[in-house]
Amino acid sequence: MKLTFSPASPFARKVRIAAIELGLIDKIEFVPTAVAPGQPNDDYSRITPVKKLPVLILDNGDVILDSYVIVEYLDELAGGGKLIPASGATRWKVKSDHSLLQGMLDSMLLCRYEKMVRPEPLRWQAWADDHWNRAWNGMARFENQPDMLSRPLDIAQIALACVLGYADFRFADCGWRKAYPKLDAFHERMLSRPSVKISVPPPA
Amino acid sequence: MKLTFSPASPFARKVRIAAIELGLIDKIEFVPTAVAPGQPNDDYSRITPVKKLPVLILDNGDVILDSYVIVEYLDELAGGGKLIPASGATRWKVKSDHSLLQGMLDSMLLCRYEKMVRPEPLRWQAWADDHWNRAWNGMARFENQPDMLSRPLDIAQIALACVLGYADFRFADCGWRKAYPKLDAFHERMLSRPSVKISVPPPA
Numbered sequence: 163m164k165l166t167f168s169p170a171s172p173f174a175r176k177v178r179i180a181a182i183e184l185g186l187i188d189k190i191e192f193v194p195t196a197v198a199p200g201q202p203n204d205d206y207s208r209i210t211p212v213k214k215l216p217v218l219i220l221d222n223g224d225v226i227l228d229s230y231v232i233v234e235y236l237d238e239l240a241g242g243g244k245l246i247p248a249s250g251a252t253r254w255k256v257k258s259d260h261s262l263l264q265g266m267l268d269s270m271l272l273c274r275y276e277k278m279v280r281p282e283p284l285r286w287q288a289w290a291d292d293h294w295n296r297a298w299n300g301m302a303r304f305e306n307q308p309d310m311l312s313r314p315l316d317i318a319q320i321a322l323a324c325v326l327g328y329a330d331f332r333f334a335d336c337g338w339r340k341a342y343p344k345l346d347a348f349h350e351r352m353l354s355r356p357s358v359k360i361s362v363p364p365p366a
Numbered sequence: 367m368k369l370t371f372s373p374a375s376p377f378a379r380k381v382r383i384a385a386i387e388l389g390l391i392d393k394i395e396f397v398p399t400a401v402a403p404g405q406p407n408d409d410y411s412r413i414t415p416v417k418k419l420p421v422l423i424l425d426n427g428d429v430i431l432d433s434y435v436i437v438e439y440l441d442e443l444a445g446g447g448k449l450i451p452a453s454g455a456t457r458w459k460v461k462s463d464h465s466l467l468q469g470m471l472d473s474m475l476l477c478r479y480e481k482m483v484r485p486e487p488l489r490w491q492a493w494a495d496d497h498w499n500r501a502w503n504g505m506a507r508f509e510n511q512p513d514m515l516s517r518p519l520d521i522a523q524i525a526l527a528c529v530l531g532y533a534d535f536r537f538a539d540c541g542w543r544k545a546y547p548k549l550d551a552f553h554e555r556m557l558s559r560p561s562v563k564i565s566v567p568p569p570a
Contacts, residue, residue, distance in 0.1 A: 212469030265416030
């Protein structure tokens with residue numbers, strides 16, 4: 163299997179951590195891939211028209227996306243019910259937490275594009291503020307949700323580590339550690355896992 | 367159960383169609399909800415910090431998101447394997463098709479915000495073009511994928527109907543019917559379902 167990958171993508175990082183935790187990392191070849199908003203990439207458009215990272219390309223050529231579905235696929239390959247509970251109320255809790263975190267990451271990327279990629283005279287502060295607030299309010303939600311911070315490893319916890327790592331990577335001065343001390347402690351515990359530690363984004 | 371809803375949201379439409387097809391529509395109370403980019407909505411932020419439509423609020427207060435996870439939840443309530451195949455290669459095909467369509471919708475909304483909502487002097491043509499091309503190239507992918515257009519009803523087909531309906535709603539002059547005649551025929555067939563017909567967005 164091949165995974166389109168960039169060390170800067172929090173979505174690709176999530177899949178990488180999951181693949182390590184599921185014992186499947188050795189079956190995946192990483193294909194370095196770069197996409198930039200506002201710029202065509204015809205080669206990658208042919209693989210996935212929405213041009214998002216990552217996608218998983220199976221040996222028969224089938225393409226699996228998005229990052230969440232890839233983790234579901236890998237989880238099933240590993241026997242099922244490992245990072246996504248197979249049944250019960252926890253299943254929907256983990257899935258919904260993950261969707262919220264996915265939306266937070268989407269908003270953080272939109273905020274970064276607005277503040278750092280878009281031509282400077284075209285920036286709209288209200289848009290950047292709105293998307294930053296979505297991520298920031300999402301962090302507050304998890305700060306006050308003790309079960310999320312203490313239950314066995316799941317895909318939502320991995321996504322939360324990726325959100326916090328992305329905050330360090332692209333919004334280094336945002337002050338999340340001071341505002342959210344329980345998330346800080348959670349993040350430190352997550353960093354004790356080699357999968358999380360090895361995948362920290364390189365300095366921006 | 368309560369569903370936050372707007373007739374203009376293609377994500378809410380997808381859930382509405384799925385709920386009708388699964389025979390669960392009578393169990394869901396629609397809660398009219400309005401969100402606008404760049405504008406706070408504190409009440410809705412308390413329900414879901416990322417402020418996206420729709421979310422499903424269960425009778426015990428649990429909140430399920432996003433639209434895809436809601437459909438998975440409803441599908442399971444209806445017995446499972448109805449709109450999302452329960453196993454096999456088709457399962458990953460339908461899920462990946464759906465993720466692609468979800469990304470296309472995200473791009474269409476970003477394109478609309480750029481061209482119609484953002485203050486006019488702050489618009490960036492390359493960004494709008496990039497996101498429109500993602501949706502347009504995605505339509506081309508499905509135009510050339512006959513199995514998608516003929517297999518039994520699934521969540522990806524519902525999402526494709528929502529993509530095409532959203533193109534009519536917000537990009538009425540884009541010419542998708544002429545460019546993609548097989549999608550046009552598919553869309554006409556989908557409109558023969560009451561669930562699809564009743565949920566067509568109102569005139570913009």
